Amino acid sequence: xxxxxxxxxxxxxxxxxxxxxxxxxxxxxxxxxxxxxxxxxxxxxxxxxxxxxxxxxxxxxxxxxxxxxxxxxxxxxxxxxxxxxxxxxxxxxxxxxxxxxxxxxxxxxxxxxxxxxxxxxxxxxxxxxxxxxxxxxxxxxxxxxxxxxxx
Amino acid sequence: xxxxxxxxxxxxxxxxxxxxxxxxxxxxxxxxxxxxxxxxxxxxxxxxxxxxxxxxxxxxxxxxxxxxxxxxxxxxxxxxxxxxx
Numbered sequence: 001x002x003x004x005x006x007x008x009x010x011x012x013x014x015x016x017x018x019x020x021x022x023x024x025x026x027x028x029x030x031x032x033x034x035x036x037x038x039x040x041x042x043x044x045x046x047x048x049x050x051x052x053x054x055x056x057x058x059x060x061x062x063x064x065x066x067x068x069x070x071x072x073x074x075x076x077x078x079x080x081x082x083x084x085x086x087x088x089x090x091x092x093x094x095x096x097x098x099x100x101x102x103x104x105x106x107x108x109x110x111x112x113x114x115x116x117x118x119x120x121x122x123x124x125x126x127x128x129x130x131x132x133x134x135x136x137x138x139x140x141x142x143x144x145x146x147x148x149x150x151x
Numbered sequence: 152x153x154x155x156x157x158x159x160x161x162x163x164x165x166x167x168x169x170x171x172x173x174x175x176x177x178x179x180x181x182x183x184x185x186x187x188x189x190x191x192x193x194x195x196x197x198x199x200x201x202x203x204x205x206x207x208x209x210x211x212x213x214x215x216x217x218x219x220x221x222x223x224x225x226x227x228x229x230x231x232x233x234x235x236x
Contacts, residue, residue, distance in 0.1 A: 033236050047235070050159055050228060053212035078235060090236050110236060116214065118228075119235025120160035131161050134232035 001074065002058040004049065006081040009091050018073045018093055025072045027099035029106040031092045037085035041125040047080045047089070050118035061112045065094070068108065069101040076109060078119065108145055115142040158199070159230035162206060165199035175221065182208045183217040185227065207232055
């Protein structure tokens with residue numbers, strides 16, 4: 001399941017909902033991405049996205065994870081709008097019978113989301129605002145899953 | 152037939168509009184050709200697409216490469232590399 005929303009999410013409540021009625025789950029992995037203010041100059045982070053394509057792309061990414069691993073459940077929640085340092089941005093939860101599928105698929109989902117889901121971050125602070133630039137390490141992280149598939 | 156063009160993040164800021172309906176000339180058949188043609192529509196477009204190699208594109212809400220054919224696209228979007236998550 002995927003959701004794009006302005007409001008915050010409650011990780012505990014999301015996991016309770018995900019587990020409900022699924023007794024085959026033996027492992028749950030949750031990843032939360034938050035707003036970072038490394039240099040102390042970020043007051044706000046605005047998250048723009050492409051409504052329609054965002055949901056379509058997150059669904060494609062989720063379907064890809066479900067095709068690669070045996071998952072009992074999967075959840076992606078991504079926030080949009082104006083956030084502040086330490087606010088939650090994204091939640092990925094994966095559930096499987098054994099831990100390996102949950103760990104690996106959670107990492108895969110984040111790597112793919114980082115390079116494919118149409119979101120753009122703009123940081124603002126005392127020195128003005130700037131669009132966050134894409135990180136080449138994210139592209140490399142996403143690419144390694146193709147390598148695995150080819151092996 | 153007109154096509155809906157969408158712009159996001161700094162591409163949108165440089166152009167000054169988020170969306171428009173455009174009649175694409177028949178000689179423009181790929182995403183790369185569309186960017187080249189858009190650059191001729193004014194200084195703001197020339198500025199936005201100056202480094203067109205870094206700009207990403209989507210046709211009907213799916214990622215495509217610059218050599219992709221426009222075909223019967225209803226919606227084409229241009230944006231910088233994504234930075235979500």
